[in-house]
Amino acid sequence: MSEDIKVTDGLRESATFDRTTMNEIRRAADTGIYDIRGFGAKRKLPHFDDLLFLGASMSRYPLEGYREKCNTSVTLGTRYAKKPIVLDIPVTIAGMSFGALSANAKEALGRGASIMGTSTTTGDGGMTPEERGQSTKLVYQYLPSRYGMNPDDLRKADAIEVVLGQGAKPGGGGMLLGQKITDRVAKMRTLPMGVDQRSACRHPDWTGPDDLAIKIQELREITDWQVPIYIKVGATRTYYDVKLAVKAGADVIVVDGMQGGTAATQDVFIEHVGIPTLAAIPQAVQALQEMGMHRKVQLIVSGGIRNGADVAKCMALGADAVAIGTAALVALGCNHPKYDEEFKKIGSAAGFYDDYHEGKDPAGISTQDPELSKRLDPVVAGRKLANYLNVLTLEAQTLARACGKNDLRNLEPEDLVALTVESAAMARVPLAGTNWVPGQKF
Amino acid sequence: MKTINLERQTVRELNQALHDQAIECTEREWEVLDPKGQHNIACGLDQNISVDIKGHAGYYCAGMNKKAHITVHGNVGQGVAENMMSGMVRVKGDASQAAGATAHGGLLVIEGNAGARCGISMKGADIVVKGDIGHMSCFMGQAGALVVCGNAGDALGDSLYETHIYVKGTVKSLGADCIAKEMRDEHIDELTALLNRAGVDEDPSAFTRYGSARQLYNFKVDNASAY
Ligand SMILES: Cc1cc2nc3c(=O)[nH]c(=O)nc-3n(C[C@H](O)[C@H](O)[C@H](O)COP(=O)(O)O)c2cc1C
Numbered sequence: 001m002s003e004d005i006k007v008t009d010g011l012r013e014s015a016t017f018d019r020t021t022m023n024e025i026r027r028a029a030d031t032g033i034y035d036i037r038g039f040g041a042k043r044k045l046p047h048f049d050d051l052l053f054l055g056a057s058m059s060r061y062p063l064e065g066y067r068e069k070c071n072t073s074v075t076l077g078t079r080y081a082k083k084p085i086v087l088d089i090p091v092t093i094a095g096m097s098f099g100a101l102s103a104n105a106k107e108a109l110g111r112g113a114s115i116m117g118t119s120t121t122t123g124d125g126g127m128t129p130e131e132r133g134q135s136t137k138l139v140y141q142y143l144p145s146r147y148g149m150n151p152d153d154l155r156k157a158d159a160i161e162v163v164l165g166q167g168a169k170p171g172g173g174g175m176l177l178g179q180k181i182t183d184r185v186a187k188m189r190t191l192p193m194g195v196d197q198r199s200a201c202r203h204p205d206w207t208g209p210d211d212l213a214i215k216i217q218e219l220r221e222i223t224d225w226q227v228p229i230y231i232k233v234g235a236t237r238t239y240y241d242v243k244l245a246v247k248a249g250a251d252v253i254v255v256d257g258m259q260g261g262t263a264a265t266q267d268v269f270i271e272h273v274g275i276p277t278l279a280a281i282p283q284a285v286q287a288l289q290e291m292g293m294h295r296k297v298q299l300i301v302s303g304g305i306r307n308g309a310d311v312a313k314c315m316a317l318g319a320d321a322v323a324i325g326t327a328a329l330v331a332l333g334c335n336h337p338k339y340d341e342e343f344k345k346i347g348s349a350a351g352f353y354d355d356y357h358e359g360k361d362p363a364g365i366s367t368q369d370p371e372l373s374k375r376l377d378p379v380v381a382g383r384k385l386a387n388y389l390n391v392l393t394l395e396a397q398t399l400a401r402a403c404g405k406n407d408l409r410n411l412e413p414e415d416l417v418a419l420t421v422e423s424a425a426m427a428r429v430p431l432a433g434t435n436w437v438p439g440q441k442f
Numbered sequence: 443m444k445t446i447n448l449e450r451q452t453v454r455e456l457n458q459a460l461h462d463q464a465i466e467c468t469e470r471e472w473e474v475l476d477p478k479g480q481h482n483i484a485c486g487l488d489q490n491i492s493v494d495i496k497g498h499a500g501y502y503c504a505g506m507n508k509k510a511h512i513t514v515h516g517n518v519g520q521g522v523a524e525n526m527m528s529g530m531v532r533v534k535g536d537a538s539q540a541a542g543a544t545a546h547g548g549l550l551v552i553e554g555n556a557g558a559r560c561g562i563s564m565k566g567a568d569i570v571v572k573g574d575i576g577h578m579s580c581f582m583g584q585a586g587a588l589v590v591c592g593n594a595g596d597a598l599g600d601s602l603y604e605t606h607i608y609v610k611g612t613v614k615s616l617g618a619d620c621i622a623k624e625m626r627d628e629h630i631d632e633l634t635a636l637l638n639r640a641g642v643d644e645d646p647s648a649f650t651r652y653g654s655a656r657q658l659y660n661f662k663v664d665n666a667s668a669y
Contacts, residue, residue: 146544146563149525151486151506178660190546190565190584191603195659198601200582204562205521205540211501214481218502221457222486 024267035267036175038100038356038366040168040259040304040326045276047259048310050423051416052432055402063401070397071407074321076298077159077228077251080220084228084251085137085159088117089393090321090408091311093328093385094256094302095141095161095232097123099176099185100263100356101329103130105365107378108332110134112385116393121161121323124174124199126188127153134382139230142219144173145199147189151222159252160219161230162212164203164241167260167303170234170274174199175264180359182368209244216249230254235280235303236273242287246297254323255284257303261326263366264357277303277314279426282413285318294318295409308395315396316411317427331388332381333363443471453480460510464488479519484512487529501538504531507548523550526567539576542569545586551640558595561588564605570640580605581617589636591644599652607652608633610644619658623651 013019027035056062063070077084093113098106100123107130113120119137122128126148132138140157142149154160165171176185178194186193206215216229231245232254245253257277262270281301288294301314302323314322326334335343340350342362348355356366364375400408403415417432418424424431425438446456456474463469464487472493477483479498485505487493495503498516508527517535526545533541536554543559545567552560552569558576561569566585577595580588583605593611600617606629607620616622625647633646 146525146565149544150527150546151488151508151525154506192659195603200563204559204581205502205524205543211520214501218482218485218505221454221482222506224458224461225454 036177036264036357037267037270037354038261038263038265039270039354040261041271042354043271045259045304046278046420046423046426047276047304048278048313050278050419051313051427051429052419053309053312053316053399053403053415054417056404060404062404063406065398065401068401069406070400071409072393072397074298074409076230076300076321079228079251079297080225080249081159081228081251082224082226083158085119085139087119087137087321089389090315090396091116091305091389091392092118092139092300092321092323093120094260094323094325095121095123095139095163096325096329097125097174097176097263098128098131099123099125099180099189099368101365102367102373102376103128103184104373104376104378105329105332105381106131107134108376108381108385109328110138111378111382112328112331112389113137115382115386116389118389119158122157124176125185126150127156128188130378132156134378141232143199144201144203145189146204147191147199154219155223157223157227159228159230160223161232161254162216162219162250163232165232165234165236165256166262167234167256167258167274167277168262169265169269170236170258171201172265172269172273173201175357177264177357177359180357180368185368209248212244212248220249228252230300232256234258234260234273235275235277238275238280238283239287242284242299243291246288246291246293250297252298252300253284253288254300254302255280256323257301259304260302261329276426277301277305278423281314281317281319282426282428288318295320308392308397309399311392312396312399312408312411313416315408316415317413320409327388328385329365331385332365333376333384334361334365336363339363443473444469445473445475447475448478448480448483449476453483456483457485460484460487460489460491460493463491467491477516481519484510487512490529498535507531517554522552523548523567526550536573541571542567545569547586549639551642555592561586561605564588568636568639570636570642572642574611577614578617580607583607587632587636589633589640589642589649591642599654601658602652602654604654606632608636608646608649609652610649613650613652616652619655620652621655623653625649625651 074090110131114136121139139159143163176197228251230252231250233241235257258274298320301319337350339362361367364372416429474495477497479500481500487510488508492511495514500519502521504512504523509529513532521540523531524543526548528548530549532551537556539557540559541556542550544563546565550569552571555573560575560579570589574592584603587606590609594613597617599620
């Protein structure tokens with residue numbers, strides 16, 4: 001072999017056994033326990049980047065960028081609630097528990113959402129005074145664990161979200177490992193300090209959709225039919241789940257795709273269960289349309305939403321609003337490069353950190369450590385979140401106006417094309433430059 | 443005493459009238475006639491009132507109760523007194539599944555039998571059952587006490603946290619991490635007080651105590667950093 005050819009230059013990494021895979025085998029061999037982590041699915045999936053908008057041209061009339069109105073507000077819970085929720089923007093903050101997140105992070109989420117006139121959501125572990133205090137519109141999650149669940153908080157909520165599942169782990173319960181069960185978290189959940197807390201995956205007092213209908217009636221009775229009741233499902237058999245949720249009496253349905261973030265779940269669960277957000281939306285919309293309930297029962301979509309284009313594409317496919325988790329945390333400062341050195345000390349790096357369950361987050365967000373938590377100023381972080389929500393809204397409006405729409409909810413599948421056959425089939429829009437929707441007749 | 447007949451008025455009207463008592467209490471004693479197994483009767487109460495339900499009630503009767511004393515003169519469906527916070531609920535007949543599920547406080551007395559998952563995920567309430575209880579009872583029980591004067595079904599106290607369980611009769615099987623424990627004086631005292639509060643005449647020393655072996659509290663301490 002000639003001198004200028006180095007053997008190492010030609011080393012070929014196996015696509016099947018890449019470095020991450022091999023490392024996981026070694027980790028498993030060392031520890032004998034599956035990997036638990038936070039964040040959402042990291043594998044590449046058909047996603048909103050695979051869709052494009054068809055802007056206006058000869059056959060469509062665009063709206064003037066800054067002068068012509070493009071409505072962003074949306075009302076949720078018009079089916080039964082006496083007091084539906086009016087959001088100024090169609091981007092809400094998804095449920096993330098106090099316990100998984102610090103009290104300062106929860107407060108910051110409330111502040112940011114309130115500045116923008118949108119809602120935030122509690123999580124497994126109950127409602128904290130900080131987040132109720134700082135959230136003008138707060139959705140109270142009703143989860144299988146019922147940690148911290150009490151009727152006073154239920155009555156303080158602006159909406160109730162019955163959680164059946166999450167996109168990151170449809171069919172799985174929550175986890176909060178001992179490191180994060182501090183005195184305050186333990187008290188709120190009535191658990192001994194330092195235990196590894198496993199939330200149940202099934203609700204304790206109802207089993208099927210018929211029972212759920214009665215459960216929803218109970219929640220309505222207790223709150224005197226004032227507030228909307230949402231049902232949140234992880235995206236799997238979305239078409240059927242949505243139909244059953246409507247039958248059970250939901251005002252709003254939240255569908256969380258498999259990219260959706262989590263605070264702590266087995267990696268194998270995050271990466272291998274559920275369907276992509278993109279595939280779930282048309283199923284949900286079809287179910288609603290067949291029941292004559294599209295727009296009457298509102299649809300919120302979450303799982304991997306990062307920018308205004310994602311928001312606009314969700315809405316074009318038929319969602320009434322979206323929810324964000326991971327992106328909101330990043331806006332607060334999660335995974336920020338300024339902490340790179342500290343991330344390295346705990347075996348990670350800025351941009352890769354997903355060990356939320358360990359409670360050592362240098363950015364002070366997914367932690368209960370008082371010293372780390374102090375690093376997050378809830379006022380400053382709340383402002384950042386508001387800025388980010390503002391950008392999402394402006395971007396979505398830009399795209400809607402380009403498509404000639406004076407309301408984000410007027411976006412429609414007809415405004416979209418797909419870049420790949422997979423995304424065309426899942427989103428049920430034509431492959432770009434063709435009128436071919438895989439699986440549908442011409 | 444105020445009487446509401448559910449043949450003539452709806453459960454919604456009943457519940458609204460009872461909820462209004464939390465704002466201004468105009469009547470301390472309530473009687474509900476002809477419940478006919480309807481669901482969600484007297485749920486979400488928040489006042490020191492007494493409610494006597496004369497007949498059978500359906501699901502979630504007395505759900506999330508606070509302060510009120512509710513007596514059902516009949517049987518109840520799933521989830522009686524679920525997530526109760528305080529007060530007292532007494533069922534003269536039998537209770538279906540998930541009686542007292544996730545209840546945080548107060549006392550639930552079932553004079554007949556209770557079905558599966560009695561006291562599931564209970565978080566501080568006390569439950570006294572005069573008869574038997576079904577399988578998976580007290581699953582993930584976190585706090586409070588469950589007293590069973592009859593027998594318990596399969597998998598009692600599976601994945602138990604800190605609920606104290608006392609059973610007089612037989613236990614078909616114990617769930618994961620649930621074990622029989624020594625009855626010390628403090629437990630006899632606790633049980634005696636519970637039986638008294640429930641108005642049940644039983645000899646505390648005839649009961650066996652069950653509790654958590656606390657082996658599932660942490661996955662595997664050696665590997666904590668790898669989870
Ligand atoms: C740190 C964290 C904690 C979460 N906690 C909860 C929870 O308590 N209940 C719940 O329903 N979903 C929870 N989720 C999921 C979010 O509600 C939401 O479904 C998901 O984050 C949306 O996907 P995205 O992160 O890609 O935006 C959590 C997510 C994260 C990142």
